[in-house]
Amino acid sequence: MPLSAYLIMSAVLFTIGVIGVLIRRNPLIIFMSIELMLNAVNLSFVALSHFLNTVDGQMLVFLVLTVAAAEVVVGLALIVSIFRSRHNIDVDEMNILRG
Amino acid sequence: MLNLSFWVLLIPLLGFIILGLAGRFMHRTIILTIGWGACGLSFLLSVINFFAMLSTPAAARLSIDVPFTWISAGSFQVSFGQYLDPLTMVMLLIVTGVGFLIHIYSAGYMQDDPGFWRFFAYLNFFIFAMLLLVTADNFLFLLVGWGLVGLASFLLIGFWYQRPSAVAAAKKAFVINVIGDAGLMVAIYLLFTTTGSLNYTTVLGHTFPTDIATIICLLLFVACAAKSAQLPLYMWLPDAMEGPTPVSALIHAATMVTAGVYLVARAHPLFSQSPAALLVVASIGGITALFAATIALTQLDIKRVLAYSTISQLGYMFLAEGVQNYTAGIFHLITHAFFKALLFLGAGAVIHMLGGEQDMRKMGGLWGKARITAWTFLIGVLAISGIFPLSGFWSKDSILGSVLAQATTSGSIWYYVLWVIGLLTAGLTAFYMFRLFFGIFAGNYRGETVAQAQLHVEAETDEATGHQQSGPIAANAIHEVSSVMSIPLIILAMLSIIGGFIGSFALFGLPEWSPLAHFLPASMSSSAPELPLGLDWISTGISLVLALLGIALAWSMYGRGFTYKESHNPFYQLSLNKYYVDEGLNIILVRPLQALGRGFSRGLEDITLDGGSRGIARIVTGIGNGLRRVQTGYTRNYALGILIGVVLIIAYYAVRG
Numbered sequence: 038m039p040l041s042a043y044l045i046m047s048a049v050l051f052t053i054g055v056i057g058v059l060i061r062r063n064p065l066i067i068f069m070s071i072e073l074m075l076n077a078v079n080l081s082f083v084a085l086s087h088f089l090n091t092v093d094g095q096m097l098v099f100l101v102l103t104v105a106a107a108e109v110v111v112g113l114a115l116i117v118s119i120f121r122s123r124h125n126i127d128v129d130e131m132n133i134l135r136g
Numbered sequence: 137m138l139n140l141s142f143w144v145l146l147i148p149l150l151g152f153i154i155l156g157l158a159g160r161f162m163h164r165t166i167i168l169t170i171g172w173g174a175c176g177l178s179f180l181l182s183v184i185n186f187f188a189m190l191s192t193p194a195a196a197r198l199s200i201d202v203p204f205t206w207i208s209a210g211s212f213q214v215s216f217g218q219y220l221d222p223l224t225m226v227m228l229l230i231v232t233g234v235g236f237l238i239h240i241y242s243a244g245y246m247q248d249d250p251g252f253w254r255f256f257a258y259l260n261f262f263i264f265a266m267l268l269l270v271t272a273d274n275f276l277f278l279l280v281g282w283g284l285v286g287l288a289s290f291l292l293i294g295f296w297y298q299r300p301s302a303v304a305a306a307k308k309a310f311v312i313n314v315i316g317d318a319g320l321m322v323a324i325y326l327l328f329t330t331t332g333s334l335n336y337t338t339v340l341g342h343t344f345p346t347d348i349a350t351i352i353c354l355l356l357f358v359a360c361a362a363k364s365a366q367l368p369l370y371m372w373l374p375d376a377m378e379g380p381t382p383v384s385a386l387i388h389a390a391t392m393v394t395a396g397v398y399l400v401a402r403a404h405p406l407f408s409q410s411p412a413a414l415l416v417v418a419s420i421g422g423i424t425a426l427f428a429a430t431i432a433l434t435q436l437d438i439k440r441v442l443a444y445s446t447i448s449q450l451g452y453m454f455l456a457e458g459v460q461n462y463t464a465g466i467f468h469l470i471t472h473a474f475f476k477a478l479l480f481l482g483a484g485a486v487i488h489m490l491g492g493e494q495d496m497r498k499m500g501g502l503w504g505k506a507r508i509t510a511w512t513f514l515i516g517v518l519a520i521s522g523i524f525p526l527s528g529f530w531s532k533d534s535i536l537g538s539v540l541a542q543a544t545t546s547g548s549i550w551y552y553v554l555w556v557i558g559l560l561t562a563g564l565t566a567f568y569m570f571r572l573f574f575g576i577f578a579g580n581y582r583g584e585t586v587a588q589a590q591l592h593v594e595a596e597t598d599e600a601t602g603h604q605q606s607g608p609i610a611a612n613a614i615h616e617v618s619s620v621m622s623i624p625l626i627i628l629a630m631l632s633i634i635g636g637f638i639g640s641f642a643l644f645g646l647p648e649w650s651p652l653a654h655f656l657p658a659s660m661s662s663s664a665p666e667l668p669l670g671l672d673w674i675s676t677g678i679s680l681v682l683a684l685l686g687i688a689l690a691w692s693m694y695g696r697g698f699t700y701k702e703s704h705n706p707f708y709q710l711s712l713n714k715y716y717v718d719e720g721l722n723i724i725l726v727r728p729l730q731a732l733g734r735g736f737s738r739g740l741e742d743i744t745l746d747g748g749s750r751g752i753a754r755i756v757t758g759i760g761n762g763l764r765r766v767q768t769g770y771t772r773n774y775a776l777g778i779l780i781g782v783v784l785i786i787a788y789y790a791v792r793g
Contacts, residue, residue: 058775132769 043084050077062127064116068109075105138188139199140181141218141271144228147181148174148267151260159253168243171256175239175263179232182225189225194654197222200273200337207276211332219273219336222656226466227270227398230473234390235263237624241481242382244621245488255295255380262288266391270398274334275324278399282320282359285392286313292387293379305375312372316362323355340405346412353406353413357420360396364450367424371717373447377439381484384439389446389480390473397453397469401462401660408460408663415550418458418539422554425451427715429564433571434712436700437494438483441572445520446476448561452535455558459551461538461664463653467639468535470652471527474635475519478628482513485617485625486576490583491609496572497700501581505614508622510577512629517573519632521566521683530636532562533643533676540675541667555675562679566686571694579697581611643672 050073057070079098086094120126151174159167189197202217239259246255265288269281286309294306328334330352331342344352360366365373376388387393400407400417407414425448432444449472456464487494489506503510519526522533536558543551616622640650653661667675703709710716 055779059772059779062772128771131771135767135769 040084040088044081047077047081047084050074050080062129064112064126064128067128068112072105072109075101137192137196137199137220138185139201139218139220140185141220141224141228141267142201142203144178144181144185144232145218145264145267145271147178148260148263150174152257152264155253155257155260159257162253164252167253167256171260172236172239172243174260175232175236178263178267179229179236182228182232185220186225186229189220189222202273214274214276214334216277217273218271220271223398223401223466223660224270226470226656228267230470231263231266231270231391234473234477234628235259235266235386237627238382238386238390238477238481241385241484241621241624242380244618245382245484246380249380251295258288258291258295259383259386262292262387262392266395269395273336275327275336275339276334279317279320279324282363282395283317285387285395286310286317286363289313289376289387289392292383293376295379295383299378302378305372305378309372309376312369313362315369316359319355319358319362323352323359326352326355336402340403344406344409346410349406349410350412353403353410354416356399356403356406357413357417360399360454361420362396363399364393364396364454365447366396366420366451366454367427370424370428370447371721374440374443374714377437377443381439381480381487384443385477385480385484388443389476393446393450394453394469394473397450397457397465400454400457401466404457404460404462404660407457414458414460416458417454418554419550421451421454421456421458422539422557423451424448425455425561426557426564427451429561429568430711431714432568433564434708436496438486438496438499438572438576439480439494441496441568442476442479442483445565445569448565449476449520452532452558452561455554456535456538459538459542459664461534462660463656464531464534464538464661464664466656466660467652468531470638471519471531471632471635474628475516475526475528475632478512478516478625478632479520481621481625481628482509482516485509485621486513488617488621489609489614493583493609496575496698498583499576499581500579500697501577501611502614503577506616508616508625512622512625513577514573515629515632517569520569521687522562522679523566523683524680525636527632527634527636529680530639533679534639536562536675536679537667537672538664540671541665544667544671545665559675559679559682563682563686566683567690570687570690571698574690574694575698578695581614582697583609584611642669643676
């Protein structure tokens with residue numbers, strides 16, 4: 038398969054992730070969308086790494102996976118604590134920082 | 137030669153720092169130990185140094201000790217140095233010696249004052265500042281000392297800061313002194329531009345063009361006139377009597393106000409180069425002497441009488457310096473320090489006895505009740521009146537003699553006029569001083585009759601002061617002051633008697649005897665014209681006769697006790713109201729300046745400065761309010777914003793290639 042196929046696939050996945058972040062109101066779904074975006078990037082890293090015959094891209098994938106895991110931990114913890122205080126996790130309701 | 141002046145200077149500063157920081161928590165005894173100790177140690181070192189100087193040959197009696205250099209910019213150097221010559225030595229002894237006596241006296245006078253520690257801290261600070269002024273080896277540190285004594289004076293006049301009148305007097309003194317400081321600063325600038333240095337050794341050895349010398353000397357004299365309360369900058373001194381009486385004695389009679397006399401004597405090589413400036417100094421001095429004496433004739437507040445007499449005596453000193461007899465000026469400075477400190481402390485003792493009363497109308501009859509005070513006060517009064525052989529006689533005589541000598545050698549009418557003014561002032565001085573003396577001590581005590589007349593009047597209490605003015609004291613409640621106050625009086629009285637013997641005895645066929653003139657640099661008296669012995673006798677005789685006449689007149693008018701009669705004689709009213717100078721100044725100067733200030737505050741500050749800054753604030757607030765709307769608080773809006781930003785950045789690079 039040509040490189041462009043992988044990159045198109047990656048772009049499609051990334052766009053789906055962006056749209057998910059923008060239109061969904063449930064933070065869990067938003068997190069899943071963010072994961073989707075990160076993995077879309079991972080896909081393009083791996084593909085490029087393969088086609089360019091270097092391992093740099095694959096190393097970066099591991100870095101991204103680690104950061105994603107950490108980010109999810111913090112994000113879920115935030116969601117839990119917000120739910121505990123407000124009994125609601127709709128992102129549109131979380132606007133107390135409005136100027 | 138031994139030069140201890142750095143230590144003489146440092147000790148009172150240490151005393152001030154310790155008392156200023158920790159005095160509040162100290163016991164009275166410790167405060168006194170530090171306060172007295174600092175000043176006393178300083179005096180002791182000065183005395184040691186004085187004997188070291190005496191044992192040095194006259195030519196080598198100058199020592200400049202430079203602990204460190206303060207400013208060093210190319211060839212221009214200002215050092216923190218101590219210039220010790222006989223003139224400085226005299227000032228050191230006067231400042232620390234009289235200062236020490238007044239420190240002792242203050243322990244009694246300020247006994248009940250809540251600000252006891254603060255008072256001694258300020259006194260030590262003053263001693264330090266005054267010593268800095270007299271020991272500086274360059275004009276810049278002279279200016280520093282000059283400013284600091286002004287500050288000390290301000291702090292001590294406003295010592296009872298709860299009294300509005302004291303605060304106003306302190307401000308007045310400060311403002312008028314700053315006018316003088318400005319003159320001194322410009323003079324220093326001119327000295328620097330002409331000579332490139334500020335050190336005494338360089339500047340005073342320099343020969344100036346006459347016009348430059350005149351300008352510099354006149355500017356210096358502005359500073360002297362402000363500090364030494366000469367016309368037209370004398371107004372602050374009578375008001376300065378709001379301070380505690382020991383302060384009036386130390387700062388506003390014996391030491392600080394003589395700083396101007398010291399400066400002219402210090403800069404005498406400069407003044408001698410400008411006959412015009414000397415004429416101004418002599419004229420201002422003479423006119424001030426007479427002017428202040430005429431005001432003192434009718435004053436009812438005993439401290440004010442003394443204040444005007446101080447102005448008048450300072451005028452004498454400048455008169456002497458104006459005819460180039462700087463030694464006579466310094467001689468009168470010394471004797472005046474003794475008898476004026478004595479008179480002020482005596483007046484303070486009287487005020488203390490009477491529970492804060494300063495009005496002569498409510499005194500009288502104290503001769504039998506307070507013998508030590510009465511006798512010492514009488515000695516002071518005789519000394520200032522110039523009665524033989526007390527100290528005032530010698531110094532006043534040498535001044536009048538020099539003026540007459542100047543008049544005969546120059547043949548100028550004006551100097552004859554100044555001589556007559558001096559003689560007249562001598563007579564007036566004797567009159568008003570004895571009026572004061574009889575007012576306080578002769579006749580019957582008048583406080584009680586006033587007390588009965590004013591029974592219904594509410595008792596004035598002055599919580600700020602230790603002296604609660606709870607109406608006049610009953611006659612049998614008056615008693616002599618404690619020994620802590622009377623011992624300084626006795627010492628000063630003895631000094632007032634013998635202090636004159638350091639002057640010249642030429643009148644009595646002993647031309648060799650003149651310790652002061654031999655001690656001070658010869659240049660301070662060498663340019664003064666000599667007076668033939670016969671004329672000297674005439675001058676002395678007339679002044680003595682006038683003084684005796686003044687005393688006799690005072691005796692005939694007030695010898696049986698002072699009685700105050702309302703008089704509508706215009707001259708009397710003029711003198712009583714101090715020539716309406718304060719009122720006049722209020723109209724001519726103070727009110728227009730206040731109006732100008734108000735105009736500026738409204739027109740300039742409110743509209744332009746405040747308006748400008750408020751406008752800027754309003755613009756910033758507006759921008760903030762506009763930008764506030766961007767912060768919606770919706771997470772997804774932010775996410776969209778980030779996305780749009782990223783897309784734009786990518787698009788930019790994509791298009792640019």
